[in-house]
Amino acid sequence: QPVLTQPPSASASLGASVTLTCTLSSGYSNYKVDWYQQRPGKGPRFVMRVGTGGIVGSKGDGIPDRFSVLGSGLNRYLTIKNIQEEDESDYHCGADHGSGSNFTWVFGGGTKLTVL
């Protein structure tokens, strides 16, 4: 199964842009990845799914246009433009693997985004 790697932290100033990265382990370059936002003290919230062709399907409910994704090689990116205070959250990426009784789901370690 794939391993998803995320840097533990990132920061950006109010109004700036930031790109968060989720890296798949070798051999899994065709995998799609989901991004989830988790605000402090809250449950996760689906942001969007990304493959090498970009977004797959639709954004989650209430996700602003400032959020976009890109996929290249083993990397899956989440870019947030014009960062707002409410974007300060943990961002998790995840991917499914296998099917039936071998189905599993893996998450990266999460990136804590601090808005300066």
Added chain:
Amino acid sequence: EVQLVQSGAEVKKPGESLRISCKGSGYSFTSYWISWVRQMPGKGLEWMGRIDPSDSYTNYSPSFQGHVTISADKSISTAYLQWSSLKASDTAMYYCARLDFDWFDPWGQGTLVTVSS
């Protein structure tokens, strides 16, 4: 509105049993898998397993197989996560989430389980 509402926080002693719940509303409960996800204090998300509420078919992460049981009662649109003998290391926040197409949406609000003597 599609939502998952989880049962409240629990404080238990090691060795005790526990069942927490996740009630779905606003959609056809039997049409979507439900998964359970663990988040230990200050840590990331860990997928525990999933259930198809239409027939209660389950599969588990190898990390949790044999340690927890996932079940569902489709008559009341509720999924469950249970332990027969809790350990201190089970202290965590537990989330249920609906598998919508290929992603988790929505998530429940979480149930905090604290196991302490």
